[in-house]
Amino acid sequence: MTGRHTLAASHVGVAVAAFGVASAMGAMLALSVADIQFPHRSESLYYIALTAHGVLMALVFTTFFIMGLGYALAQESLGRITGRGAAWFAFWLGVAGSVAAAVTILRGQSTVLYTFYPPLQAHPLFYIGATLLVVASWIWGGVMLASYRSWRRENPGVPVPLSIHGMLAAVILWYLATAGLAVEVVGMLIPWSLGLVGKVDPLLARIFFWWFGHPLVYFWLIPAYVLWYTVLPRVAGGKLFSDRLARMVFILLLLLSTPVGFHHQFADPGISAGWKLAHTVTTYAVLFPSFVTAFTVIASLEVAGRMKGAKGLFNWIGRLPWGDPFFASVALAMIAFVFGGFGGAINAAYAMNAMVHNTAWIQGHFHVTLGTTVALTFTGATYWLLPRLLGRELRFRGLARLQPYLWFLGMAFFSTSYHIAGLRGLPRRVFSASLNGEATTPWRTLTLVGAVGGVILFLSALSFLAVVLATWLSGQRIAAPAFEFAVPLRPATSLGLWDRFGLWTVLAVLLVAAAYAYPVFSLLAHPRYGSPGFRPF
């Protein structure tokens, strides 16, 4: 392994392992919902697997991958990782926390799903393990900031490389988001699970959870966008359409993605309609940077196609490297995001939300966004990263080429059928779609199609694992290829408005305060009764 990238590679390795275990559980869930029998199928196994799948995918896979990507980019774009010792400490802390949480889930002591809403109560080690993972990510953020400051001292007055600009936005956003999570978990859930306090206020806990839960989405998306802006145009053989627009996007995401959490709580009592509407408006505002991203990235790809000689209106699309595993993964991830965006706009609309709330539609929705746009970008990026991190040639290239298409196909079956089943009223998080009733017949075929999709997705995940494992263990040793980033059509040469991180951080904090201060204080002013903990089994 190339020494200076061991840290990044180790993080990617943990991410891949979490993804592998969670994928097997995903397939099991899809079979179970469709009422297909398999050995040991039971309600309790379903909820254990559902919790493990959600936690390992949404929290462990993503966080470890992003930390690894951050270290790789700091090493390459800044030429340093300042605080390697702390970074290794954080790595082991994050691993220990994730393992502790996973063990209590698999032992059936923490069947609280990845949202861990009280009054469902988990084993204290579940909350403590999750906290350790978050603390690890805070240390990662500190190392990223220290590396940046050290670089800045040597490079005054020039814009930081775009990839790091994006990662810094992600780090600041993460501190802002996890502040809410820390209040919930450390202030409320850990003392309650240890028996130090008898009752917990579920509504207050949910508010702090979604304070964290929505920016979490952008904590995943910003690193994905970093890859779209800084690596994809290069792999496609073109140039980045606009450096300035990309910087603006990262800052707008930092500002707008936290004050929106109530769009997950339209059905919750205790929050007034006016505040829910305010968060709806900011939700639509945060769509804007994603539209700009779609425009900029597609324009960059058009530049690539034209540089290869395409002349017609659309034939540049055919000139793109669809057989390259990284390119295909990211391009399909972007296509999936079109559907994710449509669905998201529906979810965020106050009235239409009532139709899809807590139905299978939601699972359909976030498997195209998180489960494809983000996951496929990260798995695709793993193909790009591995030779650079390990100094080994990718093994099973054919399989790597096929894998993103297989994922897209599986997801087309899975997500489409879950979207439709949700509109027909199938609740999310159910062990069986038949619910022993005849009224459920319209769900049977749809969930069967979903199960077919789940199996295809699992095969795709297995292909990915095979490529990664074979490359890691037996890929031919090569001189590690350089990290080549996309060159902008017009590079930014002087510091601009979007480079003023201090200013934007202050504004981001003020926006969060404006979005949450009044609703939280008015809730605290009411008499509150709280709930003891419950465990389903």
Ligand code: HEM
């Ligand atoms: C092998 C591919 C996958 C399959 C077959 C799959 C399947 C499923 C199924 C069937 C459910 C439960 C639906 C329900 O009954 O409510 C589910 C939930 C979930 N999945 Fe996946 N999934 C896959 C990949 C992913 C990926 C890549 C991610 C994210 C990176 C992800 C994140 C989640 C989350 C967060 C939940 C929600 C858990 C909860 O409701 O508490 N899944 N998945």
Ligand SMILES: [Cu+2]
């Ligand atoms: Cu959200």
